[in-house]
Amino acid sequence: xxxxxxxxxxxxxxxxxxxxxxxxxxxxxxxxxxxxxxxxxxxxxxxxxxxxxxxxxxxxxxxxxxxxxxxxxxxxxxxxxxxxxxxxxxxxxxxxxxxxxxxxxxxxxxxxxxxxxxxxxxxxxxxxxxxxxxxxxxxxxxxxxxxxxxxxxxxxxxxxxxxxxxxxxxxxxxxxxxxxxxxxxxxxxxxxxxxxxxxxxxxxxxxxxxxxxxxxxxxxxxxxxxxxxxxxxxxxxxxxxxxxxxxxxxxxxxxxxxxxxxxxxxxxxxxxxxxxxxxxxxxxxxxxxxxxxxxxxxxxxxxxxxxxxxxxxxxxxxxxxxxxxxxxxxxxxxxxxxxxxxxxxxxxxxxxxxxxxxxxxxxxxxxxx
Amino acid sequence: xxxxxxxxxxxxxxxxxxxxxxxxxxxxxxxxxxxxxxxxxxxxxxxxxxxxxxxxxxxxxxxxxxxxxxxxxxxxxxxxxxxxxxxxxxxxxxxxxxxxxxxxxxxxxxxxxxxxxxxxxxxxxxxxxxxxxxxxxxxxxxxxxxxxxxxxxxxxxxxxxxxxxxxxxxxxxxxxxxxxxxxxxxxxxxxxxxxxxxxxxxxxxxxxxxxxxxxxxxxxxxxxxxxxxxxxxxxxxxxxxxxxxxxxxxxxxxxxxxxxxxxxxxxxxxxxxxxxxxxxxxxxxxxxxxxxxxxxxxxxxxxxxxxxxxxxxxxxxxxxxxxxxxxxxxxxxxxxxxxxxxxxxxxxxxxxxxxxxxxxxxxxxxxxxxxxxxxxxxxxxxxxxxxxxxxxxxxxxxxxxx
Numbered sequence: 001x002x003x004x005x006x007x008x009x010x011x012x013x014x015x016x017x018x019x020x021x022x023x024x025x026x027x028x029x030x031x032x033x034x035x036x037x038x039x040x041x042x043x044x045x046x047x048x049x050x051x052x053x054x055x056x057x058x059x060x061x062x063x064x065x066x067x068x069x070x071x072x073x074x075x076x077x078x079x080x081x082x083x084x085x086x087x088x089x090x091x092x093x094x095x096x097x098x099x100x101x102x103x104x105x106x107x108x109x110x111x112x113x114x115x116x117x118x119x120x121x122x123x124x125x126x127x128x129x130x131x132x133x134x135x136x137x138x139x140x141x142x143x144x145x146x147x148x149x150x151x152x153x154x155x156x157x158x159x160x161x162x163x164x165x166x167x168x169x170x171x172x173x174x175x176x177x178x179x180x181x182x183x184x185x186x187x188x189x190x191x192x193x194x195x196x197x198x199x200x201x202x203x204x205x206x207x208x209x210x211x212x213x214x215x216x217x218x219x220x221x222x223x224x225x226x227x228x229x230x231x232x233x234x235x236x237x238x239x240x241x242x243x244x245x246x247x248x249x250x251x252x253x254x255x256x257x258x259x260x261x262x263x264x265x266x267x268x269x270x271x272x273x274x275x276x277x278x279x280x281x282x283x284x285x286x287x288x289x290x291x292x293x294x295x296x297x298x299x300x301x302x303x304x305x306x307x308x309x310x311x312x313x314x315x316x317x318x319x320x321x322x323x324x325x326x327x328x329x330x331x332x333x334x335x336x337x338x339x340x341x342x343x344x345x346x347x348x349x350x351x352x353x354x355x356x357x358x359x360x361x362x363x364x365x366x367x368x369x
Numbered sequence: 370x371x372x373x374x375x376x377x378x379x380x381x382x383x384x385x386x387x388x389x390x391x392x393x394x395x396x397x398x399x400x401x402x403x404x405x406x407x408x409x410x411x412x413x414x415x416x417x418x419x420x421x422x423x424x425x426x427x428x429x430x431x432x433x434x435x436x437x438x439x440x441x442x443x444x445x446x447x448x449x450x451x452x453x454x455x456x457x458x459x460x461x462x463x464x465x466x467x468x469x470x471x472x473x474x475x476x477x478x479x480x481x482x483x484x485x486x487x488x489x490x491x492x493x494x495x496x497x498x499x500x501x502x503x504x505x506x507x508x509x510x511x512x513x514x515x516x517x518x519x520x521x522x523x524x525x526x527x528x529x530x531x532x533x534x535x536x537x538x539x540x541x542x543x544x545x546x547x548x549x550x551x552x553x554x555x556x557x558x559x560x561x562x563x564x565x566x567x568x569x570x571x572x573x574x575x576x577x578x579x580x581x582x583x584x585x586x587x588x589x590x591x592x593x594x595x596x597x598x599x600x601x602x603x604x605x606x607x608x609x610x611x612x613x614x615x616x617x618x619x620x621x622x623x624x625x626x627x628x629x630x631x632x633x634x635x636x637x638x639x640x641x642x643x644x645x646x647x648x649x650x651x652x653x654x655x656x657x658x659x660x661x662x663x664x665x666x667x668x669x670x671x672x673x674x675x676x677x678x679x680x681x682x683x684x685x686x687x688x689x690x691x692x693x694x695x696x697x698x699x700x701x702x703x704x705x706x707x708x709x710x711x712x713x714x715x716x717x718x719x720x721x722x723x724x725x726x727x728x729x730x731x732x733x734x735x736x737x738x739x740x741x742x743x744x745x746x747x748x749x750x751x752x753x754x755x756x757x758x759x760x761x762x763x764x765x766x767x768x769x770x771x
Contacts, residue, residue: 187722187725188724189720189724190720195722195725197725256516257512257516266761267758318748322752322756325511325752325756326506326536326749329582331582337582343745347716352654353713354654354717356654357650357652357654
């Protein structure tokens, strides 16, 4: 009887995500185009399973679920080694579309998203890479947004632009993927999840395409970052549990010097260290989600969670690779791909760079005053 | 003491060494092609193209093999001078010399090869026209290399070889593979191993790339299917090759251990931190990395001193003890610390996009992206060539006397 990870968000939602992920992961073994078409297939199935509808209200044809449901999806995908932009396309798009007043109307984009007729990706332009100019009753978009998390073939993009001169602040614009002047370029991230760079060459949108602006939008984006950190932490827990299982299995199987590697004390202790870090992080994730029932937790909690995920993720990834020897360096090994997912997770949503500062400012400066 | 100016650090700076440093620097700047130096400066993956360009330039200068005896084309430099050469070459962005020919099979041939083999193979190693790779590890023989199974059966004047090698670095661009094969299974496993030199265009040899997590191509599987190898390509005697491999291992214990490259790597990491994390908003993040840079620098000054001291010990015939193994272990882990600092400096920007930049990119962008590649690649530094766990056992046996 060897170690088996217990789901933090158990249930049907978790299990179906794990099954879907397993099917896809079996066929994944490399970066690039292969991964791109596989995640497209995965997203089609995800839509049939209703994931984009989870966080949409029933009045718009959704399920009326919450963050904890999506956490089950995340954790299941993590355990399967399937990396999908769940926060972006199952939480953020929904949250942002709900900002516009007629979002629940029949035929609205939100209801199309819930039904699977529309696939909506979210692109966030933070630096001044986008120009939004007013032209009569329309707006003209020029510039680029890089690193847009994408799965499937989006029909629409929600552009959250932090600094738009025509609005003297933040604006949310909806653009059809087939809009003239919009081009996309796909490539894989560190963890092989596809993303795209969007280039806007004087793309014209009408006034109805502006869905939100100013403080309401900025607040929504901050919420999305916090929710994303929680969801990603749930995914990471799924990844880590699987990684520990896979590492133990490898060490029991692999023999050198006519002896199973699992008998060497140094290697056993390294697995134990992985396990202890995992249990502690799992509990922290649990605590954070417990604080997230009514509303998202405070920034300090979210940032502490973020830096803990980063540090433990790096540790488990490096240790797992080391324990697998030469195989740990290969694409074809599931444990190596799981390790890469952990490494990438650290850098999402501002990473340790941003959240160490946020957590420190919230912890120590307050204490001094 | 300042890592950015090793001339100030001590030891290898006699007047002769000082003028030698200037000579090497001038030569490097004039003769190492600009595109090679640019690749080294950006910590790019180096291939046969870069390594052989530098090897050819060195050959023309008579510096092809600083560690070889003069009668075989060596320079006659002692260990100190060789270290100075490597340090200055690295500081001028020249690649390290590719080790399989110059450092491995060349010395083995000089010690154990026949006259005919030396005449046939040594010139190509010196002038960079022949490129070698190492056929040692197998899927079932990693740390336990002696358990290798690739079989060679002697028939008349040739061996017929069947089996599989794995982790063969750069086999995809090599001409020849020096290969450990099993010619006898009856006795102790170490006693049935033979060294064969196999041209990779021999019928029956097929090479398959292994995709590694760093996005670069280094290693391969090499399948050997009834490959015919003339007896004239056997080095030394049948069944004695384990001793030849150990000969190499012992020679490796005193050497630069890639310390000069490590110094350049740290300087690069310092630059990456300064470039990526300037500005008030990133102060805390920058300070966190600067702390790690300082610890790495302190470690590196010690590492360089250990390397220089090992040279001095070897020169005076003093026993080396555990220090060479300790140095190797320390270097592998320190190199990982340094590339991790680079990763943390560029990761926010580069982890999502380093694989999407295309091949023809500006040097500064390549410099940034390569930290992610290198962070992943350097995970293998504590695995390849003897895992850290094995190395710790070796050191422990030395420390405990058992």
